Amino acid sequence: MVALSARGQDFTVADIRVEGLQRIAAGTVFNYLPVQVGDRVGEGITADIIRSLYSTGFFNDVTVEREGNVLVVVVRERPAVARIDIVGNKSLKEDILKQGLADVGLAEGRVFNPSILDRIEQELQRQYFASGKYGVGIESTVSPLERNRVAVRIEINEGLTARLKQINIIGNEAFSEKELLKQFKLGRTNWLSFYTKNDQYSKQKLSGDLEALRSYYLDRGFINFQITSTQVTISPDRKDMYVTVAIDEGDVFRVSDIQLAGEATVPSEQLFPLIHMRRGEPFSRKVATESAERISQLLGNEGYAFANVNAVPELDEEAKTVAVTFFIDPGKRVYVRRITMQGNTRTRDEVLRREMRQLETAWFSTELVKRSRERLQRLGYFEEVNIETPAVPGSADQVDVEVTVKEKPSGNLMAGVGFSQSDGIIFNTSISQNNFLGTGKRVAFAFNSSRTNQFYQLAYTNPYYTIDGISRGFDISYRTTDFDELIGADYSTDVARAAVNFSLPLSDTSRAGLGMYVQNTRFFAGVYSELAQDFVADNGDTFNDLFLTLSYVVDSRDSAIFPSAGTLQSVFGEVAIPGSDLQYYKLSYRGRHYVPLTRRFTVALKGDMGYGSGYGDTKELPFFENFYAGGPSTVRGFRANTLGPREQDEFDDPVGGNIKLTGGLELYAPPPLGGKFENTLRLGAFLDFGNVWWTEDSDLVAPTGFDLGDLRYSTGLSVAWLSPVGALSVSVAYPLNAEDDDEEQVFQFSFGQNF
Template sequence: MSKKYLLILVLIFTGGLSPFAAAEEMTISDLKFEGLQRVTLGAALLSLPIREGDVVDDYEISKAVKKLYASNHFESIDLFKEGSVLIFKVKERPTISAIELTGNDKLTDEQILDSLKSSTIKVGSSLDRTVLSSIEKSLEDFYHSIGKYSAQVETIVTPLPRNRVSVQIVFREGVAAKIEQINIVGNKAYQEETLLDLLTLSESGGWWDLFADDGYQKQKLTADLEVIKSYYLNSGYIRFQIEETQVALTPNKKGVYVTVNVNEGDIYKVENISFIGDLLGHDEDIKKLVALQKGDTYSASSVSASEQSIRKYFGRLGYAFPEINTYPDIDDETSSVIVRFAIEAGQRGYVRNINISGNTTTKDVVLRREMRQMEGGWLSSSAIETSRTRLNRLGFFSAVDVNTQRVSSDLVDVNVNVSEQASGQFNFGIGYGTESGLSVTTSVQQNNFLGSGDRLGFAISIDDSDRNVSLSYNKPYLTADSVSGGAQISYNKFDASAANIADYTNTTYAFRLSTGFPVNEVNRLGFSTGWENTNISDLDTDESYYQLDNFLSIYGIDDDEDAVFNDFDITSSWSRNTLDRGQLATQGMSNSLSAKVTLPGSDLQYFKIGFDIRNYQRITKNGEWTTLLRGSLGYGNGYGQKDGEDQILPFFENYYVGGYRTVRGFSSNTIGPRALYTDDDNDDTDAIGGNAKYSLSAELIFPTPFLDEAYSSQVRTSFFVDAGEAWDTEFDYSSFMSECNTDCDNITDYSKPGNIRVSTGTQLTWVSPLGALVFTLAVPLKEYDGDDTEVFSFNIGNTF
């Protein structure tokens, strides 16, 4: 090609208006730009691959113009020559001054602007009209994929002074095309209705079918086709194929007809199962992990489950990256298949580093001491999973992510990333009862004191009758072996007359030391010893109730005489915890058994035994739907004699039932035996508790309606049914009735169980920065005259 024609091509490409004569070569004496406004001369020259003094030909000049266009600064470039001077007359691309979106309902402004930004269309950048056109098309393609075939996207560019433009994107979304009909052709084994029931998409059900998903979406159809395929593959149709899918659009673009052509094939049976590769001597164990047996109908899901089980098995042995592949050997003549598992365990992986991130408050050591995967040890998938569970149980984190990162063929790093949540709790409770009116409680507790994982608690409870102050500190890791230690000191003053029970005051000082020992990962033993000083003063035995009189008579306490008791006790406990999370668990069980007994020689000799259980069972795999069964049992009594009389459980150690922790719908601690008087009015008296109690609860936990998915791990909604009661095995009903002189007709016998209360309702729990907020609406299903019911309660504090 002659240089003349080459130069013509250069000018055509560059848009030059004044061509210069072809030349063999030229030495550039100067480079000039005309039309620069926003772009500096230095920036323009940097985009050129030629400089003053360079000897260039036409080809090199054409490459220089291409480089200028590639800089994305210029909309047009005209090239001129004056002697040995090259003059570039440019028109800069306008700067985007504003972007306006109108008519977009399906896509949010943030989604569109983020997409534009990734394509360099943003305020302050240069406008590339070709990119803008491609964005228009991609947006329309998106709307078509969700069934809005009449959607249009138009871009309006408005010039502004100083070479600026305003970009307006106008959306005309239109309506989504409805699925008029779905036809499945070629199915013989299953009726069309059976297959259609598997789909998320459905035919238009008319205005009366409000819940029909009849809007066509390409992505949903693709997913539905995979569901049909999996259904057949799991039923033995290993040769099943979807041969063709036709989507026909109605002329008005408001409806679609979907036709799916399938080829089922035959049902295939498993002829044999074999293994290829080195099973490292674990042949028998691995065979037991296979969900298929000889003679079974072939199932793709069973094959996948077997692969996963084998992979986890090797993972527990430290082989971090085993290769498990399945090769079905299909015999079409006999409709049988030999399932061959190819296993390559690879090298055993070792952990180089454990990297922790996301903990801004909690110290690294708090997380590391919960890790059961050790640095320098071989990688174990079970140890990783146990570590994740233990971190979740702490209750310090809203999310825990543990993953492995391969460093070399036999080395991995374990990356632990956590999202912290409020571990301090300000407990503030407000309740309103039909009988009790307004009630208030408050306390403060920090479960992760200064990020150390230690628990510091300070509680104050004040009402008309009760003053309670306590300070506690617990160190879960007193030693490196997870031996815990703690202490608690408390003060309580109870004015019984303000509670309409009797005219006495109970002042108690207490001190307790505790420790705990791990048995294994889920079981723990605890022991504590304590001292309590109890002072009963301001007694007026002339107006005391029957149950109190019984207690006072045992210890020979007379009118206007203070009673002081000094007691030393020991407490032992066993706990088992397999919950998946410390707060708002979705799977697992928590059990605790405790026993307390005062030491012989104490002024009061008694014992108490309690058992609590919580059991979560997931209904759905992700735990959005979960059941919770909860129960609590308690029994206490005295042992030994005092001046020839059997000792009993002190009335101030009684069990109480009622409130949002036991039986919702009833005021706290109001279910159970009531104060009874032989000579006074027995109407509307207060509950005084008993020496035995139980409470049961069943809950259905479900996703909170209208809640953004981002908050699902912090909010929980449930329906519940609660039941429970308390009674006093030492109460002599016959003896009381023989002495009773006033209002004795409707006295309930609380010496044995049988006075159960039942309630039902709904509860919403939100783990907020202040602590867990619990809102409860409950309706009693079984109650008795004089019960303090509580339809609504609101609490800030611990959850169960």
């Protein structure tokens, strides 16, 4: 065997043999060879063969030889990467780093190329620089292993994240630097930086802030605004960052004229109110875009599903004005040919169709399709609801509405143990089916037991008792309450109830209810409560009553758990009709309003009110039906159910009141941990207030009468966690104006209950 270059004469290749292969298949080599069997070759082909095989990156050495008329290619393979070990990484996850290495050619199982080590370090530095760690140190080590393999070890010393020391804006005249920096998420270190991380510089964050600055000017008429330069410098120790942004504001352009152009399928009187800009005002790109979107939405609601609306500004550089023309292309009016349901293997089609607000053969409406999807999501039967509107083939004015759902188990069998400071250990068992046999009807049985009460319930609800959405429900329950365990008072009750109720939908977010229930109450007065004994002497200890109920509920929250926007309001009234053993009524209001301050912060306004009184032969509201305040659900920082009037005896037990007023303000935020806790953990800072009052004359209770000066206040921090084994809520509260008789409780928590 001799080297091919040593033979000066050409020859015809009778065969090709490859030697030295270990992992790479011979077919792979043949695919890259510029020579095939039957070709006539000479010494000039050697360089081409070696060049072709080297370019694959698979080999460290390639030799071409000749043995008779056989072309022999001898190769020495590069080692394969057996494993990649990354140590020292804390701020960046290993899978993110390995993906970055794979992008530059280094991954387990691939051929190792020593020339990419420099690129590896550069890629890792790029990722760390992007997160603000400019002092990162990276060292790579390659260790040979058996069977021509190597192990790559990358040691990372992340160093400290560079902190912003200063941001300067140069060239601003219309707005102060302080006002402009409010548009930046980046900023100097402050007391919230540990949470917001606003002082951790990164190139991506700065790009976002510069775009926010540009939008701020463009939305205020500075159409020719430009960012002329951005300089970022770092201190020698790579710990401090300095940013300087130079801008050219340009002049303010004002709106000179507003016009509509195109095909007017909707009267202009309906379109102009949707344009929220006025002549003489500074031109705003944001307002123009939002106005075009509103016009497009209106056209979509009128059946023009593919309407196109563009706001085109025409500049007058000399007059510094803008004439805005909204060009409208409505397209053809679109009708819905067919609505189909997919994925509902258990739920009947009619259950879905009765929630649809978009109807077949009607004009297509984007708003009705949106409302249909929201109503399907609120059913709680589906994990996902998707609605697509493909065009009908061969038709320019028809679409199909395809509803695809992913069902989730609608039945629930639950048995658990919980604990709260007011009720102690709670045993609960419930069997419920929210979508019984796929009909949308709800059936439930529940049993709860704690030291304060035991509760049994059997309930049935048909949400579509009528085709118009009027619901009908039945409820049978039995509850025993030991007030001695609840508030320390020496009396207890056994209450059996059978109820029927109807609910009428007034809109997609509101319902009105009417109900009736029969209630049997047995009252047990202890020997240590003169208040209870007097009540039995005046009214007896067994009562059969018939109640009428009225309710009104509005729920526009974006989520039933951890809402960030919307309102929940409910009004409820019940009255024992004449002829009942006890004649009284109760009215209550509960309100929750959620306002998103930013993407992460939400403020909640809460209020609860209640009033009750007797009539006819019953002089006052039975005191065991009183309202209570204090505790995790009302005024935190005070022991549950202990605020307000007390029985005037040696035990001084709280008795509640016939008037209740509680409320509060709470700021919610997700945890800084992020990740899987983003949707299951919520932090809060709150201010609570409230109390209850006894307004009837009594020598056995004090104080009596209504006085807003009796309101109690508290402030503190809260944590709510939807843990895998149950809901947990914790609060640390400080009472702001506790009186001597108040029972304070700074730390409060409950587990295994809704909150």
